[in-house]
Amino acid sequence: MSSYEVEHNISAKEKSEHPPRRPDLSTFFSTLELVDTSDPQAHHNVHAVPQPENMAAAFRLLANAFEMMRGQPADEAGYRHGGEGDLLASMIEVLRQNADDPPSELKGVPDSFLDELERVPNKSLKKTDTCPICVNPFLEDEYPLVVQLPCHKDHRFDLDCIRPWLKLNSTCPLDRKDLLEKKQPPPPEDDEEEEYDDMYA
Numbered sequence: 001m002s003s004y005e006v007e008h009n010i011s012a013k014e015k016s017e018h019p020p021r022r023p024d025l026s027t028f029f030s031t032l033e034l035v036d037t038s039d040p041q042a043h044h045n046v047h048a049v050p051q052p053e054n055m056a057a058a059f060r061l062l063a064n065a066f067e068m069m070r071g072q073p074a075d076e077a078g079y080r081h082g083g084e085g086d087l088l089a090s091m092i093e094v095l096r097q098n099a100d101d102p103p104s105e106l107k108g109v110p111d112s113f114l115d116e117l118e119r120v121p122n123k124s125l126k127k128t129d130t131c132p133i134c135v136n137p138f139l140e141d142e143y144p145l146v147v148q149l150p151c152h153k154d155h156r157f158d159l160d161c162i163r164p165w166l167k168l169n170s171t172c173p174l175d176r177k178d179l180l181e182k183k184q185p186p187p188p189e190d191d192e193e194e195e196y197d198d199m200y201a
Helices: 003-007 012-017 026-035 052-070 087-100 111-116 159-168 191-199
Strands: 118-120 146-148 156-158
Touching (some): 026 159, 052 087, 052 159, 087 159, 111 159, 146 159, 156 159
Antiparallel strands (some): 118 146, 146 156
16 A cells, blocks of 8 residues: 555555556656665765666656556657647656756755645635646545645646656746746846836826
């Protein structure tokens, strides 16, 4: 039984009545532990560098899981066709590129960032609101856990869908903004503009 089922006291019988909303990512998260050197408790060597083959495997495993979520057959090279503007297709493409040419270090967000993401209360969700990744209505999940990314108030995702992406990439899948970049403070108001406004008041 997964921790989700234990937390929500879901029995095996109940589980069989509701097909899973997304593929099992346990292998992905096991591989992620090998490459995520940001947690000093998991990695005693502060100078640990992830192995390229493990980095490639993490990106490939998530790409494969997202392909299962899309449910369309891939061609021999592993790519899907059609569906321009398909968010999941563009995410899979980024993951495949990183699997083919793995970065030297993980550029994902720390767990503390995920813990601090704004939770969207269920009562503020409409029946038609869907996760951009799995495209399932949020409220179809018996226990929805919806988070809002800091880049835009409408960028809401199932935490289980966005978490693996953010562990590998610190960008929002919708607008590609870097979520770890500090926001610039607004520029100070210019005195000349105020005088200009006074002239035409």
